[in-house]
Amino acid sequence: MSSVKETISGLMQELRRGTIIIGVLSQLSEPQYGYSLVAILEEKGISIDPGTLYPLLRRLEKQELLESKWDTNETRPRKYYLLSPMGKEVYEQLCLEWKSMISSVENIIEQS
Amino acid sequence: MEIVKRYIYAVTHKLPEKQRADIEQELQGLIEDMLEHRTQGGEICERDVEEVLLELGAPHELAAKYKGNRKYLISPELFDLYWVVLKIVILSIVIGLSVVAVIEFLLEPVRGGPFIGEFVVSLITSCVQGFAWVTIAFGIVEYNGVKASGIELDKKKEWKPSQLPAIPNPQTQIKRSEPIASIIFTLIITILFTASIQFFGIINFNDEGSTVVAPFFNEEAIRTYFPLLWGLIALSILKDGLKLVAGRWTARLAAFNLLFNIASLVILIIVFSDSAVWNPEFLNDLVASGIVSSGSEGFQTVSNIWNNTTDSMIYIIAAITIIDTIWIVWKMYRIRGSK
Numbered sequence A: 001m002s003s004v005k006e007t008i009s010g011l012m013q014e015l016r017r018g019t020i021i022i023g024v025l026s027q028l029s030e031p032q033y034g035y036s037l038v039a040i041l042e043e044k045g046i047s048i049d050p051g052t053l054y055p056l057l058r059r060l061e062k063q064e065l066l067e068s069k070w071d072t073n074e075t076r077p078r079k080y081y082l083l084s085p086m087g088k089e090v091y092e093q094l095c096l097e098w099k100s101m102i103s104s105v106e107n108i109i110e111q112s
Numbered sequence B: 001m002e003i004v005k006r007y008i009y010a011v012t013h014k015l016p017e018k019q020r021a022d023i024e025q026e027l028q029g030l031i032e033d034m035l036e037h038r039t040q041g042g043e044i045c046e047r048d049v050e051e052v053l054l055e056l057g058a059p060h061e062l063a064a065k066y067k068g069n070r071k072y073l074i075s076p077e078l079f080d081l082y083w084v085v086l087k088i089v090i091l092s093i094v095i096g097l098s099v100v101a102v103i104e105f106l107l108e109p110v111r112g113g114p115f116i117g118e119f120v121v122s123l124i125t126s127c128v129q130g131f132a133w134v135t136i137a138f139g140i141v142e143y144n145g146v147k148a149s150g151i152e153l154d155k156k157k158e159w160k161p162s163q164l165p166a167i168p169n170p171q172t173q174i175k176r177s178e179p180i181a182s183i184i185f186t187l188i189i190t191i192l193f194t195a196s197i198q199f200f201g202i203i204n205f206n207d208e209g210s211t212v213v214a215p216f217f218n219e220e221a222i223r224t225y226f227p228l229l230w231g232l233i234a235l236s237i238l239k240d241g242l243k244l245v246a247g248r249w250t251a252r253l254a255a256f257n258l259l260f261n262i263a264s265l266v267i268l269i270i271v272f273s274d275s276a277v278w279n280p281e282f283l284n285d286l287v288a289s290g291i292v293s294s295g296s297e298g299f300q301t302v303s304n305i306w307n308n309t310t311d312s313m314i315y316i317i318a319a320i321t322i323i324d325t326i327w328i329v330w331k332m333y334r335i336r337g338s339k
Helices: A001-027 A034-043 A050-063 A085-111 B003-014 B019-037 B046-056 B061-068 B076-107 B107-148 B150-158 B178-195 B220-222 B226-246 B251-272 B284-290 B299-337
Strands: A066-071 A078-083 B200-206 B211-215
Touching: A001 A034, A001 A050, A001 A085, A034 A050, A034 A078, A034 B019, A050 A066, A050 A078, A050 B019, A050 B046, A050 B061, A078 A085, A078 B019, B003 B019, B003 B046, B003 B061, B019 B046, B019 B220, B076 B107, B076 B178, B076 B200, B076 B211, B076 B226, B200 B284, B211 B284, B226 B251, B251 B299, B284 B299
Parallel strands: none
Antiparallel strands: A066 A078, B200 B211
């Protein structure tokens, strides 16, 4: 029985991986720093640990979907991330893809 | 907060230097945020710190996430070629050193025990060296390939069915065994030539159990040409490597082969036009070894052969090169014909 659970958790991880990027992009039309993003996503039911989010933010920045800026005015310096124009475009396109994917998958599930 | 500093160091010290400072500061901020969230602004105790670090996970795992997925010294795309090259190199070292050892043992059979020990040690160190150099070379190729993002460029190119390579025509196909055998042979000759040039000659095993060698070459003179010969060997291995990769005769491969023939001819002419490379005492050594006695009919024949061969070595080499060249041209002709 445990192998079924393990398999499911492995597959869920794969499914979640893509959705996390959509989640992150969705929240960055306003600048956010890493930990505030963790809290916001948590609140909305998408849990991601900081150890995954922080490297992901850097990767998205490297892919030019995000822009970043250090804010040193607060009590501690924080790196804020914001959608780049390209990131905005990519996000909108991703949302359309996501919706069409959902409807296809739902179709398949209902028919079977 | 010593432990936090240690954690951050453990994560970042293996990351690329350019990103290090930035990631350090970001992690510092993150850990402080997490602590604040946990204690709601209250006093921070050691246990809180520990729990936050546990939540972040093992430093090497976090570092791996920062580095991304690429953790190859040699990627799967290169690995097959790496494996072939490694096998060729190791096999050549083993065979070459074994042949050298057998010759040395025949010449000095008395040294039995310690000799075998020395042989095993040199075999192991040479194999380790061979392994290391092949791996380093491939590591550099991998590193540069990725840095130049050449692999990514290839991926972006659209693939078309028309790009599929033609099924090799058996007439123009190169069997893998041919260049591999050639590389192994070249490497063995190189090892023998470099390690024991003095044994290239007529070897006579006396009835008394000792052995005498009448070497062909003047060791000192020919050693000055070694760098040149090594260059030739490198070219030869490159040529065989290209054959191995191409898998069939193409116009470009044939052109490279012709260039190689010209280069090898030039180098060998340079070496053998210097008569000092031959052992001037060869005939005397031969007599001293007891194979022939001075003044006999046999001696006359041997000295004729020796003098003729050394004088006309250049022509022999030229003839071999020309035959090989004709063969390549014939191959080319067949490629044309098969199109």
